[in-house]
Amino acid sequence: MTLLIKWMGIDMGECLMDVTPRRGHLLTGDTTKALGKPELTASRYHKWCVMIEKYGSLPVILERHKLELLDYVFDSDPAAGEVFLGVEQEYLGLAPGAEQALSYLRGEGISLSVVTAARSSPGPMDHSCEFRFLERHGVSTYFDALVTPRGSMRMTDRMVDTRYEGTSKEDGTIYEALAEDLAARGIAPGEAAMMGDKEWTDIKPAKERGFKTILYTGYICRGPTEADLVIGRFDELKHKVRYGGPSSTRPKTEATV
Numbered sequence: 001m002t003l004l005i006k007w008m009g010i011d012m013g014e015c016l017m018d019v020t021p022r023r024g025h026l027l028t029g030d031t032t033k034a035l036g037k038p039e040l041t042a043s044r045y046h047k048w049c050v051m052i053e054k055y056g057s058l059p060v061i062l063e064r065h066k067l068e069l070l071d072y073v074f075d076s077d078p079a080a081g082e083v084f085l086g087v088e089q090e091y092l093g094l095a096p097g098a099e100q101a102l103s104y105l106r107g108e109g110i111s112l113s114v115v116t117a118a119r120s121s122p123g124p125m126d127h128s129c130e131f132r133f134l135e136r137h138g139v140s141t142y143f144d145a146l147v148t149p150r151g152s153m154r155m156t157d158r159m160v161d162t163r164y165e166g167t168s169k170e171d172g173t174i175y176e177a178l179a180e181d182l183a184a185r186g187i188a189p190g191e192a193a194m195m196g197d198k199e200w201t202d203i204k205p206a207k208e209r210g211f212k213t214i215l216y217t218g219y220i221c222r223g224p225t226e227a228d229l230v231i232g233r234f235d236e237l238k239h240k241v242r243y244g245g246p247s248s249t250r251p252k253t254e255a256t257v
Contacts, residue, residue: 003212003229004244006187008105009115009147009178011196012130013059014219016114018093024048024058028073030087035077047073062088062129066120081122088129094137095218101234102142108243111187112143115178115194117169117201119149126158149174152181172205179209191244193228203227214241 010016028045032038051069055061061069074080105112114130121128125146131153134140146153149167151160167174179189189210196202196215199222203213207226215227218234229240 001229001240003193003214003241005110005191005193005212005241006244007111007113007182007192008214008241009113009192009194009206009211011194011198011202011216012114012116012118012133013063014197015195015202015216016095016098017133018095018219019059019091020219021093022058022088022091024052026091027084027087030090031074031080031084034083034087035074035079040075044073044075062120063116063118064120066118066129067122068120070122085122085127085129085132089132089136092129092133094139095234097234099137099139101237102139104238105241106142108241109245110241110243113145113147113152113178114143115147115169115174115196117149121150125150125153125160147174147178152177169201169205172209175206175209175211179211193241198222199225199227 013019025045028048029041032041032044048069051061051065051072052058055065070080070084074084102112114134116130118128118130125131125148130148131140131146134143134146140155143155145155147164150165151162152164153160164174164177167177169175175194178192182189182192190212193212193214194202194206195213197217197220199215203215203226207213213227214229214231215225217230217232231237231240
């Protein structure tokens with residue numbers, strides 16, 4: 001099956017972003033040492049475990065409760081946020097084959113945005129974990145926007161559209177906002193696709209609002225899916241996704257990285 005589209009949204013954690021090396025004890029220990037308080041490593045890791053017990057998983061904490069984590073685990077240290085965000089990048093990688101796939105999609109004329117559920121991070125959006133990750137791995141210029149429940153940041157000038165504030169992947173409101181913006185560009189939901197690893201945030205709510213959907217199983221397969229397409233590697237996109245408009249309307253887009 002080949003998807004014909006004009007726009008694609010791509011999820012971050014366990015999709016574009018390889019979070020496999022990221023572990024609580026490493027993040028806590030490295031941050032505590034960088035703050036000059038190595039003697040507090042054990043007690044702070046205990047607090048980290050309390051947070052895991054409270055919210056259930058590391059991804060949930062880092063996407064939704066990062067500010068609470070920084071305040072509680074690191075004793076309200078004002079320097080902790082910036083140090084932690086720097087340490088975190090050391091344990092994040094780009095998905096295998098992702099850059100080549102992004103280059104292909106842009107070359108096809110398909111517009112790209114990162115669409116993430118992350119809604120809790122210290123500082124402005126261009127200091128967030130997600131933006132730092134894109135910059136660190138040299139792929140930020142493939143994307144038009146970083147779309148989050150904190151706002152949608154245009155990558156060219158870092159202007160933030162606050163209409164996205166308070167939206168959510170789970171309840172689908174972020175996809176409703178995206179559909180409205182895409183319509184203004186002449187792109188219907190059926191000409192757009194959302195790619196991610198979670199059925200309940202990336203697939204079902206997007207599909208219910210008319211988007212085509214791609215489930216990525218490169219890190220974990222969570223069971224049956226309603227997705228239009230299932231891929232285990234980014235390089236599969238080069239064989240299964242094409243620009244979906246007439247050749248005369250295809251944007252003359254070239255990869256910039």
